[in-house]
Amino acid sequence: MLRQTEGSQAVARAVAMCRPEVICAYPISPQTHIVEALSDFVRTEELAPCEFISVESEFAAMSVAIGASATGARAYTATASQGLLYMAEALYNAAGLGLPIVMTVANRAIGAPINIWNDHSDTMSQRDSGWIQLYAETNQEALDLHIQAFKLAEALSAPVMVCMDGFILTHAYERVDLPSQEQVDAFLPPFEPRQVLDPAEPVTIGAMVGPEAFSEVKYLAHAKQMQALDLIPEIGAEFAGMFGRDSGGLLRSYRSEDAETIVVALGSVMGTIEETIDELRDEGVRIGAVAIKSFRPFPLEEVRAALGHAQRVLVLEKALAVGIGGIVSANVRMALSGIQLHGYTVIAGLGGRPIKRASLRRLFAEAIADELGPLTFLDMNWDVVQRELDRQRGGRRPGPHAENIIRDIGTVAAGSH
Amino acid sequence: MFQVRIHGRGGQGVVTAAELLSVAAFLEGRHAQAFPTFGSERTGAPVVSFCRIDDREIRSREPISEPDALIVQDPTLLHQVNLFEGLSPDGYMLINTTRSFDELGLGEFVKQFRHDRLLTVPAADLAREHIGRPIPNAALLGGFAALSGLITIGSVAEAIRDRFTGRMADGNVAAAEAAFDFVQTEIRDLAHA
16 A cells, blocks of 8 residues: 655554564664654554563663564564664674564764764674665665565574665655555564574573684574575565565666666665766766665675676765775675776765765766776865864864864754754 | 755744645655654754655655745744755745745845745744644645645645644644635735736
8 A cells, every 4th residue: 555654654564564573672863763653553452462672772672682582582673873883792692693683773873973864884883793784775665675574584594684774764754555464474474483492492592602613603694694695586576576566685786787887875875876877877978876785695796797897886885984984895896806997985975964966976977087086075075174184283182073173164054953 | 846845943843844745745646755854853943844746756865955945934044044045036935924025124035036936924823823833834835735736735634634633633724724725815916916
């Protein structure tokens, strides 16, 4: 059924239709609307049987999800930003124990400076935690990916993170096609745990493993993600067959087959990139894009096949690896090992800075002319940076960067009004 | 594509207005996308929201810098924020105020726009009358339906009823209809002036 609704509400409905038995959550923007809606569904028994557990922190949220999943319950939680960092230790445990928890991350920047807006710093920081990471481009895809995520998690016995851009998707109203409960039930069978803590048949989960077997157990987690490279497209195809639309998969190409220049990105910025590409295509520029949907596992072969014929590849990413630059681009370059082409890393949209079509046009033109540096910061205000660098050189105790810069540019321009 | 930017203050339903506008457009079978400028929303602080309406899927997610229409929920923002930034000479604008453009000090400024597309409506007064509180968003949407013809007042009412129930729904629908009538009369008067 078509509905005009908020991304968070759409995801909450999709999660509810997956019949989770335990939902635990600690509120943090921009994820809050999702678990608020779910708590309402539990209260009104629209979602039953399900236990909604309000916990005291994100660490507790993931710990409760681990406990619930280990006792055989379908478990769900959601978080963002600092919340994801706070559950980091438990994230590794959930993955290491092979528990099929599904979690929404409403992508948000990480402080300091504190910032509630969108970028991918949070999930990128946990890319090696053993969780599968799927990135949604639209609210429709976010909704669809949650339904696929439970199936994938339970088929592999591994946790899955569905990453959707905070605010840009979670708080956007747009048209979504909500499936029926019957459709979701037909697609997603009840959870049959591979391992379960049951007092009637006691077992241990989470034994200490020494040097004699640690590598082997860790390798098995890697092997699971390699299996996911086959399963993700299979589940995506099954989903398309039942629900009548393509969602998910490992990656998606857009007008890139004959492209000399290919832009690679993740998440909701793809729409703005596609609009820009259409404009340039109308002018005869051979440019296309590739959206990476599954960042973990990273589809090395598929990325190589999708990009290998290009003359240049521009990776636009919403996270900065301080001290080197790109994260996604490092992975893309591994996929392109041995292939000679121009590779550009562009850091954009940090802390919610809008990614505008006009800026993308300028950026792509510079790339096509091969005038871009290897690492570019889209729409960076270099005057502000230079002033602060000068100040820091200037004298004793120049003060903190963030406060100095906000004083320079003014509160309204700083967007903190 | 038609792009609307809504300016107001935290507590005036700026975000809700864009959402309701998108629902009204959806009800008419169109694609619509509504989103706020996100921030640490506080009561009284300037807030901006956006709505795009099109006959095909809307892919772009950048903020609206060149709106086809502006809705201003709080005229005191005129002195604080560059409200008119990017508005085309053919653009529409509706301001919640009991004062005229001349009284707002905008008499000269608005001459660069089409006079039949720039109107004021006492939305807060209409809201106070029908809802009991000066929340102008629903009334402004009713006025906007009359000003732009982009959506019908019936769809605005349906969108309001989709969101609210009981007296809240009735009051907001009544405020929207009153503003619709007010703006229609204004336009008729302008045409005969």
